Amino acid sequence: xxxxxxxxxxxxNFAAEKHKNQRRKDPEATPYINHPIGVARIxxxxxxxxxxxxxxxxxxxxxxxxxxTTPAELEARFGQTVARIVQEVTDDKTLPKxxxxxxQIEHAPHCSHQAKLVKLADKLYNLRDLNRCTPVGWTxxxxxxxxxxxxxxxxxxxxxxxxxxxxLLQLFKQRGIDM
Ligand SMILES: [Mn+2]
Numbered sequence: 001x002x003x004x005x006x007x008x009x010x011x012x013n014f015a016a017e018k019h020k021n022q023r024r025k026d027p028e029a030t031p032y033i034n035h036p037i038g039v040a041r042i043x044x045x046x047x048x049x050x051x052x053x054x055x056x057x058x059x060x061x062x063x064x065x066x067x068x069t070t071p072a073e074l075e076a077r078f079g080q081t082v083a084r085i086v087q088e089v090t091d092d093k094t095l096p097k098x099x100x101x102x103x104q105i106e107h108a109p110h111c112s113h114q115a116k117l118v119k120l121a122d123k124l125y126n127l128r129d130l131n132r133c134t135p136v137g138w139t140x141x142x143x144x145x146x147x148x149x150x151x152x153x154x155x156x157x158x159x160x161x162x163x164x165x166x167x168l169l170q171l172f173k174q175r176g177i178d179m
Pocket of ligand 1: 035061062122
């Protein structure tokens, strides 16, 4: 097996262990790990991305934000670049939720190309998931607000990957959001 394949298996296994007790917010409570795997797969399968560090960062993108994983731990296991990309897509959880969301809009244009790719795929996955089913406790208005917020973030990521951006624009259009 190639060392890239071995590396990806190490990475997906690490993420699976870290997220093992978490579930998504959908009514079926899908295992959380389906999300980072799906984000990495959007990048490879739909975005044409073969940059191994981007794919690793996609697999790990929620570990610092949502588990006990530290940036130092990621750096020791997966190197500086992967750790840095994950750090770039990690919200500061000491801030209130509205402020975190505002910062995502503000920071998006200043991220590295690699982090922008992960952000695009993360948004695409989450918006498709919202179209598939409504999370427990969410109103239709809350779903629409999420699309509006995501459109503002994606607007700051444009010029990164035409394939993913086109699919995102389609989803916004279906919601009556023109960009
Ligand atoms: Mn995510």
